[in-house]
Amino acid sequence: MTVDADLVLCAETDNVATLTLNSPASRNALSLAMLMALSDRLNVIASRDDIRVVILQAEGPAFCAGHDLKELTARRNDPDRGRAFFAETMRACSSVMQRIVALPVPAIAAVDEMATAAGCQLVASCDLAVAGPRARFCTPGVDIGLFCSTPAVALSRNVAPKHAMEMLLTGAPIGAEAALRVGLVSRVSADGARTGAKALAAEIARKSPQAIRFGKQAFYAQREKPLGEAYELASAVMVENMLAADAQEGIAAFLGKREPNWRL
Template sequence: MTAADLVSFAESGRVATLTLNSPASRNALSLAMLAALADRLSAIANRVDLRVVILQAEGPAFCAGHDLKELTAHRNDPDRGRAFFDETMRACSAVMQRIVALPVPVIAAVDEMATAAGCQLVASCDLAVAGPRARFCTPGVDIGLFCSTPAVALSRNVAPKHAMEMLLTGAPIGAEAALRIGLVNRISADGARTGALMLASEIAQKSPQAIRFGKQAFYAQREKTLSVAYDLASAVMVENMLAADAQEGIAGFLEKRAPNWSR
């Protein structure tokens, strides 16, 4: 499959949709799939007209994590696969960070199982909507491979004890449990895609400038000490206040009219 086939792209009403499209492999994150996803995200990063991205999947799973068959095939390499394993983990980590760095919000729409690095993919998105049948797990411990890189994203989404329980037991959790611990934002009875589109449509009505400022600041301040976080956030607020959308939005509020956002 070509890169375009592996991750398809569509857009409607300033909302972009990326679809993992390798159902035969349960959308496993092979090196080719990671490269395709990275390419799509890079292209979106340069689109100032897009407001929100939805990440969804075709087939019986949202994402089965790393492609274990592909990884195992390299155990016969002279270095026992070390170079390929390193390349794969670095590529995966780069994709997760690219999602966080994207100027616009990314919503995961999960209707089926998200496993290991697939769960990491969900946790790396800014928001997540689950369908009633969605399930999530980090079962590396069951095969002697602790989900250390999924733990990075997971531990930044849910409380440490919830994250450790998932990582240490490998047991799957359903949509309700994922909502309770904060891995997903909401459950859509009509399916994750419908729920994600409703959420995206709501966000797309807001100021794009404010959201770009806000997303970047949210992740930057989270890793700082309290005082440094406030310094950083205060500086961002000043720049945001000087931007056109803030001027327009405040004027609209004071004048009791709807704001006319910039692109």
């Protein structure tokens, strides 16, 4: 399948890449084509040393409606009742979510409207999320006989278990303030998610790129380990970070009472 670049637009300003889901007619559903386009954009960003932060936003009346149910339903007429296509779609979706976590730079979701099912998974997979006042989040698979098992992977790693299970078991939407309270988003912006995400991205982009690359990778790696192994890994990362050019420059700048000059 050829990648349709128009499904995910990319703009760059001041070392920040903004990816925009651009299928408003489908409420930015994660069709296989959308997943391929998003994966392609993320792979390019991962190879770039000059990008310091990624913002993920969307056009239209919804941030993301989750999987494209019309596309999935159409494949029930396949000889295998859609099994192979369903498996391909789930693999592609899981790969995109893991690619976001594995990006060397922070990813910020900017959510002004509804993020549903795998769309909620997309938000939870980002390192940070900014919600506008009208943002809503839900995992309503139970309402159509399809438990949101893959969204649960990202959701359960961001939200306390009982809050995550309530979302998964009831399918009920939660608003921006509730999402902030349970940890699904990191802040609510009264001026809208895009404005808030840009301000947050600009703040992060001013920090040491080397330190953030070290830190993001270590954060997720240590989280999956027992306490002793986590400290062992984090200590090793700290040593490598101390030997890096940005740490030398940053400490010298702090001691010299001047602004640091970070390397890309």
